[in-house]
Amino acid sequence: DSGVTQTPKHLITATGQRVTLRCSPRSGDLSVYWYQQSLDQGLQFLIQYYNGEERAKGNILERFSAQQFPDLHSELNLSSLELGDSALYFCASSETQGHYTFGSGTRLTVV
Amino acid sequence: GQNIDQPTEMTATEGAIVQINCTYQTSGFNGLFWYQQHAGEAPTFLSYNVLDGLEEKGRFSSFLSRSKGYSYLLLKELQMKDSASYLCAVRDRYDYKLSFGAGTTVTVRA
Numbered sequence: 001d002s003g004v005t006q007t008p009k010h011l012i013t014a015t016g017q018r019v020t021l022r023c024s025p026r027s028g029d030l031s032v033y034w035y036q037q038s039l040d041q042g043l044q045f046l047i048q049y050y051n052g053e054e055r056a057k058g059n060i061l062e063r064f065s066a067q068q069f070p071d072l073h074s075e076l077n078l079s080s081l082e083l084g085d086s087a088l089y090f091c092a093s094s095e096t097q098g099h100y101t102f103g104s105g106t107r108l109t110v111v
Numbered sequence: 112g113q114n115i116d117q118p119t120e121m122t123a124t125e126g127a128i129v130q131i132n133c134t135y136q137t138s139g140f141n142g143l144f145w146y147q148q149h150a151g152e153a154p155t156f157l158s159y160n161v162l163d164g165l166e167e168k169g170r171f172s173s174f175l176s177r178s179k180g181y182s183y184l185l186l187k188e189l190q191m192k193d194s195a196s197y198l199c200a201v202r203d204r205y206d207y208k209l210s211f212g213a214g215t216t217v218t219v220r221a
Contacts, residue, residue: 002153002155031207033208033209035211041213042198042211042212042213042214043154043198043211045208045209045210045211048206048208055206055208056203056206056208058208088151090153090154092209094207096207097207099144099156099159100144100154100156100209101156102153102154102155103153104152104153105152105153107151
């Protein structure tokens with residue numbers, strides 16, 4: 001157990017639907033990062049939060065949004081889902097200068 | 112932005128040594144990381160370099176040359192369980208986010 005908790009582990013949904021992925025960071029970590037990993041692709045940075053505030057944004061689609069709550073857990077919202085959104089979505093947390101600790105990921109399948 | 116290159120695939124024999132190279136270009140460097148990722152699983156941290164030189168950690172070593180924008184990960188005494196993808200990642204100096212290379216798939220053969 002890495003200390004970073006992601007739910008759900010698996011999600012199957014239809015095109016056009018909306019889903020919410022949840023992440024609880026490791027105790028004491030203020031930074032949360034979201035990454036997308038499509039089949040046989042590298043990790044693509046989506047968005048970063050630090051202590052409740054958005055800190056950096058990658059190539060995140062307008063259909064995707066995220067937030068970090070006062071208790072530091074984070075949610076990634078994906079809407080108007082398309083087949084191409086099927087991927088593994090990872091959350092990671094870190095101390096300011098530390099390495100990332102990744103959660104086990106949410107495997108999203110859009111059918 | 113970041114531009115990170117590493118080979119796509121490498122194959123080696125059990126007990127041998129493999130070196131995975133990584134080159135990068137970045138507008139603000141704050142460290143280079145190596146992660147291991149087995150298929151369908153989360154990446155796990157292997158090593159970190161922020162200064163030039165070699166960091167050794169058991170069977171794994173990582174080297175960094177900041178002036179050349181170059182790093183390598185050295186895996187010694189390869190075991191079958193080392194078959195995985197190895198990800199090179201560069202941390203940004205300003206927002207601390209990690210940008211990852213596409214990964215190198217290492218296959219260890221008996």
